[in-house]
Amino acid sequence: MRPVTSTPRTANLHSANPRTSTLHAAAPAQGLPGLVGNTPVLHVSEPLAAAGRGFWAKLEGFNPGGIKDRPGLHMVERARARGDLRPGGRIIESTSGTLGLGLALAGMVHGHPVTLVTDPGLERSMTQLLTAYGARVNVVSEPHPTGGWQQARRDRVAQLLTRHSDSWCPDQYNNPDNTTAYTPLALELAAQLGHIDVLVCSVGTGGHSAGVSRVLRQLYPGLTLVGVDTVGSTIFGQPARPRLMRGLGSSIHPRNVAYDNFDEVHWVAPSEAVWTCRQLAASHYATGGWSVGAVALVAGWLARTLPADARIAAIFPDGPQRYLGTVYDDDYCAAHGLLESPPAPEPDVIGRLDEKEVTRWTRCGAVVDPLAVAEVPEDGKHETAAAAAVAGGTEEREEDR
Structure with a gap:
């Protein structure tokens, strides 16, 4: 772990006091998007x-629905600005729940119908809430043999995209707008x-x-x-x-x-x-x-x-x-x-x-992309980059403690 240094603090009096939560008076929210952010x-x-x-x-x-209100709104707004999501187009995405709330909010704000693909593990209360917010909930019945429920949901999303013209998928797993939203x-x-x-x-x-x-x-x-x-x-x-x-x-x-x-x-x-x-x-x-x-x-x-x-x-x-x-x-x-x-x-x-x-x-103190594969060694066995990153990782961090 990087060594922690004693850095001069520039926090205000509230945030510097460990017994006080940092709460700032907020201006009245301007529409639904104004409810998102500035959390304590x-x-x-x-x-x-x-x-x-x-x-x-x-x-x-x-936030009204949790942390993923932020990317739900941001990904939709950026897609609309690029023309990837046309007015009235359907938003279709896989979710375990929280992003679904954010997309339901974004659909309500910008006038898009929303279809959310989930699995039997989603809480009944969450299904009821998403439905109340106007989203259509689509539940897959079997996990993918290797990719589990997530891959099964993504496969269903791909099927639904072909059935709805002008539909769009945020692809939260790979969309860079998911990161810039934060x-x-x-x-x-x-x-x-x-x-x-x-x-x-x-x-x-x-x-x-x-x-x-x-x-x-x-x-x-x-x-x-x-x-x-x-x-x-x-x-x-x-x-x-x-x-x-x-x-x-x-x-x-x-x-x-x-x-x-x-x-x-x-x-x-x-x-x-x-x-x-x-x-x-x-x-x-x-x-x-x-x-x-x-x-x-x-x-x-x-x-x-x-x-x-x-x-x-x-x-x-x-x-x-x-x-x-x-x-x-x-x-x-x-x-x-x-x-x-x-x-x-x-x-x-x-x-x-x-x-x-x-x-x-x-x-573990040696973090690498598990899909990164090192060169094949002389014995012919593939070695992940994780296996190659052992030296000095966790042991050094223990000393840093």
């Missing part, structure tokens, strides 16, 4: 970190906190981790970016498995993931995220879903192990409402074995992304 930050400390330590959580659940979020964080040493982001499509880190690195060249994934996700070179957690992780390799930006990655298991979500709820009132629990677990550990003056920002993508039947439901959690003992105080450590299959909280 909250200092999170005990019990995830010791008294006097902690991290700053950017509460994106204060420039305002990065600038909000910079204004609220004044300086940031470490940024912690969940990773799904790769949009917000790439977009926010790109801007913040221009402001703070020494910024450390920590990615948070779920066990069973293939984004960072692990084998794809069926996953309970939605909103982070993937069974495909989104090209928006900025692998070169990451200093390390952590994988978190569902039970560990549930425990952290509930701790947040009981201690800070502000909590959220799977991504929030996973990010908070990692950010809390960083707050415990980095120098006390390190300023850590963590992005909480949503709030708790859609998870009342999963994360916050005792019967659901008991049925899935999620009410276990608290997470270990420290993550496991592996030296390369494909060293072993991880099943609990684990970190």
